[in-house]
Amino acid sequence: MSNLPPPPPPPPPGRGQQPGSQPPQGGKKPIASGWPRWTIPVLLAVLVGTLVLNQVWPNTTGEKLSYTEFITAVEADKVATFDLTNGTNTISGEFTDGTQFTTTVRDNFPDETERALLTEHNVNWTTKEPESNWLLNWAGLLLPFILIIGFLVWMNKRAQGQMGNVMSIGRSRAKTYSADKPSTTFSDIAGYEGVKQEITEVVDFLRMPERFREIGARVPKGMLLVGPPGTGKTLFARAVAGEAGVGFLSVTGSDFMEMFVGVGASRVRDLFAQARKLGRAIIFIDEIDSIGRKRGAGLGGGHDEREQTLNQMLAEMDGFETSEGIVILAATNRPDILDPALLRPGRFDRQIVVPLPENEERLAILKVHSRDKRMGPDVDLEVMSKATPGMSGADLANLVNGAALFAVRRGSKQVERIDFENARDRVVMGARRESLVLSAEERRATAIHEGGHAILTVVLPNADPLHKVTILPRGMALGVTWSLPEERHTYSKEYFEDVICRAMGGRVAEKLVFGHLNSGAANDLEQATSIARRMVREWGMSDAVGPMAWSGHQQVFLGEDLMTQGREYSDDTAKMIDNEIFRILHEQEARAMEILASHRSALDAVAEELLERETIDGADVARLVQAGLGDSPSEDHQATLAD
Numbered sequence: 001m002s003n004l005p006p007p008p009p010p011p012p013p014g015r016g017q018q019p020g021s022q023p024p025q026g027g028k029k030p031i032a033s034g035w036p037r038w039t040i041p042v043l044l045a046v047l048v049g050t051l052v053l054n055q056v057w058p059n060t061t062g063e064k065l066s067y068t069e070f071i072t073a074v075e076a077d078k079v080a081t082f083d084l085t086n087g088t089n090t091i092s093g094e095f096t097d098g099t100q101f102t103t104t105v106r107d108n109f110p111d112e113t114e115r116a117l118l119t120e121h122n123v124n125w126t127t128k129e130p131e132s133n134w135l136l137n138w139a140g141l142l143l144p145f146i147l148i149i150g151f152l153v154w155m156n157k158r159a160q161g162q163m164g165n166v167m168s169i170g171r172s173r174a175k176t177y178s179a180d181k182p183s184t185t186f187s188d189i190a191g192y193e194g195v196k197q198e199i200t201e202v203v204d205f206l207r208m209p210e211r212f213r214e215i216g217a218r219v220p221k222g223m224l225l226v227g228p229p230g231t232g233k234t235l236f237a238r239a240v241a242g243e244a245g246v247g248f249l250s251v252t253g254s255d256f257m258e259m260f261v262g263v264g265a266s267r268v269r270d271l272f273a274q275a276r277k278l279g280r281a282i283i284f285i286d287e288i289d290s291i292g293r294k295r296g297a298g299l300g301g302g303h304d305e306r307e308q309t310l311n312q313m314l315a316e317m318d319g320f321e322t323s324e325g326i327v328i329l330a331a332t333n334r335p336d337i338l339d340p341a342l343l344r345p346g347r348f349d350r351q352i353v354v355p356l357p358e359n360e361e362r363l364a365i366l367k368v369h370s371r372d373k374r375m376g377p378d379v380d381l382e383v384m385s386k387a388t389p390g391m392s393g394a395d396l397a398n399l400v401n402g403a404a405l406f407a408v409r410r411g412s413k414q415v416e417r418i419d420f421e422n423a424r425d426r427v428v429m430g431a432r433r434e435s436l437v438l439s440a441e442e443r444r445a446t447a448i449h450e451g452g453h454a455i456l457t458v459v460l461p462n463a464d465p466l467h468k469v470t471i472l473p474r475g476m477a478l479g480v481t482w483s484l485p486e487e488r489h490t491y492s493k494e495y496f497e498d499v500i501c502r503a504m505g506g507r508v509a510e511k512l513v514f515g516h517l518n519s520g521a522a523n524d525l526e527q528a529t530s531i532a533r534r535m536v537r538e539w540g541m542s543d544a545v546g547p548m549a550w551s552g553h554q555q556v557f558l559g560e561d562l563m564t565q566g567r568e569y570s571d572d573t574a575k576m577i578d579n580e581i582f583r584i585l586h587e588q589e590a591r592a593m594e595i596l597a598s599h600r601s602a603l604d605a606v607a608e609e610l611l612e613r614e615t616i617d618g619a620d621v622a623r624l625v626q627a628g629l630g631d632s633p634s635e636d637h638q639a640t641l642a643d
Contacts, residue, residue, distance in 0.1 A: 065103040071114075073101075074121050081124040084109070093125075184238040190368045190393075191361025192232070198352045199223060199240055202327055206244035206280050220349035221317060222328040224288075226335045227354030230394030233331035236354065237284040240329065247278035253290030265312035272316045275326050288330040292338045310339060317347045356392055359385055359487055365393050369400040376416035384420055387467075389487050391427075399423050429482060430475020438478065443611060445510060446471045446479040449520055451606035452509025453481035453502060454621045455599050456592060462498040466618030471610050478520065483618075493541045496531055497588060503528035504585075504592040509603060512596055532584040533577075542580040545573075602628030 065073070070091070073079050082093025084105075091103045110118060118125060186196050205212050205219040212219060225233040241248035251271060275281045291309050317328065330348065332338065342348055357365060363385040370381065388396065402423035407415045426432075438446065450469050457466040464483040471479040507521035535541040537550050550568050569577075596603055605624045609616050 063101045065101050067103060067105055070103045074117060074123055077121050079123050084125060084127045086127055086129055185242045186239050189232060189235060189239055190364035191357055195352055195354055203240055203243045206246050222348035224348045224351045225331040225354055226351050227333060228356055228392060229333050230392035231354045231356060232393045233354050234286055237329045241282045247281040249275055249281060250284045253285060253287045265308045268309060268312040268316055281326055283328045285330040287332060289332045289334045289337055292342050294337060294339045314341055356390060362388055362396060365396045369397045373404055374414040376414045378417040379415060387484055389485055399427055402426060429480045433473040436473045443471060447607040447610040448509050448513050449506035450479040450481050451603050451610060452505035452596055454606055455602055455625060456502045456505040456595060457483050458622050458625050459595055460498040460501060462495045463502055466621055468615060468617050470615040472614050496535055500528045500531055501588040501592045504589045508589060508592040509596055528585060532581045536577050536580045544576055544580050599628055
């Protein structure tokens with residue numbers, strides 16, 4: 001396997017792979033309230049309970065006696081009188097000294113013996129029926145009616161709440177952030193000095209609009225932040241509001257869409273009305289492509305509700321001037337699908353590209369995210385920034401956090417270099433599959449396959465430096481050969497030819513050693529074919545086709561190629577393109593076979609080393625190549641591996 005970089009390079013393929021910061025809420029301080037709402041109902045309940053408590057649970061006073069103690073007191077002529085309550089068998093009586101007592105007796109009290117005892121000792125006693133409690137009697141009758149009335153009241157309140165939601169469905173769902181508490185500034189964003197300079201004039205306008213009015217300058221109404229996911233477009237919008245010290249209304253494109261017709265347009269009107277009430281404000285619309293797609297595109301025409309929302313937004317942007325102090329910021333990673341009317345001068349006048357960070361910017365981002373981490377002495381963020389080309393700011397934040405998680409898993413009290421290496425391997429190559437056990441035959445085939453990729457990576461003059469090669473299953477691959485692409489912005493024809501040749505290395509190595517092929521090179525062939533096709537169709541790197549280019553197929557939802565346009569070239573040209581793709585792939589396969597055949601001893605040595613150690617570094621592969629047939633890698637690769 002080899003990692004085959006298209007422009008920008010794709011993720012590294014593997015053998016056996018299947019083909020194919022929230023801003024703080026606020027803006028308004030909470031109003032200090034008085035007593036809670038439940039205070040009055042609780043007080044009323046306590047009062048009612050106090051009034052009826054004695055009726056529900058009558059209190060009894062006096063000394064509590066057992067039955068034996070009661071009979072003993074009767075025999076001692078201490079009992080003067082008592083009342084026997086039927087049903088409950090409780091006795092409330094009075095001693096001869098005037099004190100009270102209570103006791104509980106058995107059923108059928110008194111019997112003949114007990115009657116004779118009471119008569120003998122002159123004890124006066126009477127029987128009475130238990131007192132009825134009117135509250136308990138009525139409670140049993142009223143409880144069903146109380147439950148029914150409570151259910152009806154609950155349903156009424158719920159219906160009122162739903163009606164309130166329906167009545168307010170046209171209001172904007174934008175979150176308003178206060179101007180007195182800016183949460184993010186430019187100092188919180190590492191790197192991207194060019195982007196900061198582009199949007200600084202918007203901050204200056206919102207701070208000091210008089211300077212612009214005096215000279216007659218007009219600040220753009222709208223600025224569109226364009227860039228790959230994770231590059232910090234939303235963070236830049238919050239930083240503009242924090243630097244300017246004005247109100248900030250944040251909304252996403254999906255917040256405008258609802259099941260009711262006309263709701264999106266109504267929310268757009270309410271959004272701009274809120275912004276005008278704030279005076280100077282910034283409206284930030286994230287993922288604007290969800291409502292700003294080209295109108296009338298796609299199967300079956302456009303979406304009427306989405307088009308109404310877009311039309312209302314276009315009208316609102318025409319309905320205010322920059323002198324009002326309102327600036328619209330929007331973010332998207334798909335500017336190609338936006339409606340042209342949205343991007344014309346007077347609406348979104350300026351597009352600011354937020355690209356993937358360069359080496360120095362990645363270093364600054366790593367330092368920002370490492371500030372609150374306990375770093376070990378062997379951690380070199382400069383080396384890590386050079387080893388992470390193509391990663392966005394979000395990827396780098398995830399990398400640092402992943403390294404901290406690996407440190408905790410190891411039981412370490414600080415993040416060390418090995419933790420960063422493990423985190424980077426997990427991000428680039430995928431998590432290691434511990435449960436997957438390969439047979440001896442599969443392990444050897446994987447070692448030969450990855451060895452072919454590794455040797456070609458070291459030998460080819462335009463290949464990226466080899467970092468490491470492993471036969472440990474990671475992600476969807478049974479083995480991975482990982483090279484570190486050099487940071488570049490243009491690619492030569494020779495570079496892509498070497499990339500395709502490296503992709504053929506695993507397939508050719510297995511054919512050279514075992515004499516047969518298997519499905520392990522499916523992903524390698526897919527990426528090699530894709531690069532060869534783009535070389536011929538898009539980049540003009542074929543002498544037979546010449547300086548002609550045809551872009552890839554348009555997406556169906558854009559409706560630009562569907563049933564309106566046929567193929568852009570004739571059948572003869574299509575056959576010529578296919579022949580050129582065929583020629584490039586077969587030439588590079590033959591080239592890989594020739595190189596590996598001349599380095600057969602090195603291939604066997606690398607495979608044996610992989611079977612023994614499972615993972616080896618690029619420097620070890622270069623050493624084995626040098627030890628094999630007297631061949632040596634290019635001087636550039638030797639210098640890179642030495643570093």
